[in-house]
Amino acid sequence: MTETLKLGISACLLGRRVRYNGGHTRDPYFTDTLGAFVEYEAVCPEVECGMPVPRETLRLVGGPENPRLLTSKTKKDMTRQMTTWAEKRLEELAREHLCGFIFKSGSPSSGMSGVKVYTESGMPSKRGAGIFAAMFMKRFPQVPVEDDNRLHDPVLRENFIERIFVYKRWQELVANRKTRGGLVDFHTRHKLLIMARSPAHYREMGKLVADAKARSVDSLYDQYAELLTAALSLRATIKKNLNVLMHIMGYFKKDLSADEKQELLELFDQFRQGYLPLVVPITLLNHYVKKYHQPYLENQVYLNPHPAELGLRNHA
Numbered sequence: 001m002t003e004t005l006k007l008g009i010s011a012c013l014l015g016r017r018v019r020y021n022g023g024h025t026r027d028p029y030f031t032d033t034l035g036a037f038v039e040y041e042a043v044c045p046e047v048e049c050g051m052p053v054p055r056e057t058l059r060l061v062g063g064p065e066n067p068r069l070l071t072s073k074t075k076k077d078m079t080r081q082m083t084t085w086a087e088k089r090l091e092e093l094a095r096e097h098l099c100g101f102i103f104k105s106g107s108p109s110s111g112m113s114g115v116k117v118y119t120e121s122g123m124p125s126k127r128g129a130g131i132f133a134a135m136f137m138k139r140f141p142q143v144p145v146e147d148d149n150r151l152h153d154p155v156l157r158e159n160f161i162e163r164i165f166v167y168k169r170w171q172e173l174v175a176n177r178k179t180r181g182g183l184v185d186f187h188t189r190h191k192l193l194i195m196a197r198s199p200a201h202y203r204e205m206g207k208l209v210a211d212a213k214a215r216s217v218d219s220l221y222d223q224y225a226e227l228l229t230a231a232l233s234l235r236a237t238i239k240k241n242l243n244v245l246m247h248i249m250g251y252f253k254k255d256l257s258a259d260e261k262q263e264l265l266e267l268f269d270q271f272r273q274g275y276l277p278l279v280v281p282i283t284l285l286n287h288y289v290k291k292y293h294q295p296y297l298e299n300q301v302y303l304n305p306h307p308a309e310l311g312l313r314n315h316a
Contacts, residue, residue, distance in 0.1 A: 199233070202231070
């Protein structure tokens with residue numbers, strides 16, 4: 001990548017004292033670990049739309065699809081103030097070319113999902129999304145999003161970070177100039193990563209790229225982007241990763257000794273049983289890629305999808 005990857009993030013997660021009580025919810029992983037590889041655009045919808053610190057707490061009231069934003073005690077309706085600000089802020093964010101957004105979980109303005117929505121009689125259900133978060137996801141449907149609580153799950157964290165790096169590469173491809181050759185190269189480098197998420201999408205995207213000349217470039221890119229987003233929204237399970245690992249091993253069938261093949265198969269089996277993290281067989285496969293100079297595999301994003309310092313793929 002030629003430029004810094006930029007993420008939107010709820011400002012309180014960076015340690016900014018913008019919470020209703022004047023506090024923050026700083027997360028060291030975001031500020032110290034991930035923060036070493038990304039640039040953040042901090043957003044606090046409540047403060048930026050004109051609310052003070054400290055302030056009365058807010059809640060969503062009404063139906064989950066179109067709730068109102070009310071102050072909890074005085075019942076003042078802040079919906080219009082929030083949405084008017086958000087429309088302008090989203091236009092500003094469109095110029096930032098964000099590769100993802102990390103929202104504050106449970107927030108009536110910034111919660112991505114599972115936010116409490118109260119009926120008029122005061123009964124809550126966790127079926128809503130924060131006003132700003134919902135508007136963001138509607139405005140940028142292909143931008144990867146997550147909330148801070150879900151990112152404590154190592155599988156979801158790996159999923160999200162992998163997606164933001166792919167999306168950055170996609171942005172650079174589109175910004176450079178849309179060509180059929182460029183798309184073929186992008187797809188070729190991401191084949192195994194897509195296969196690990198969804199073999200079905202892998203096949204469909206392969207057919208789309210193979211038939212590239214039959215479509216206009218804009219139509220081709222739009223359809224590919226939709227499929228890429230859908231594929232990356234799915235998890236790379238143990239079974240699907242094993243399928244990719246076996247596929248990679250096939251490239252070395254003439255190079256590896258019987259003992260080396262057996263060692264790989266044993267590592268694959270230990271990964272299948274949950275005794276080893278994915279990084280172990282991947283590390284050995286990367287060794288063989290360099291040792292035997294496999295040009296196709298050297299360019300596969302799946303083998304090195306993000307900086308090793310982020311400590312991903314280390315969970316069993």
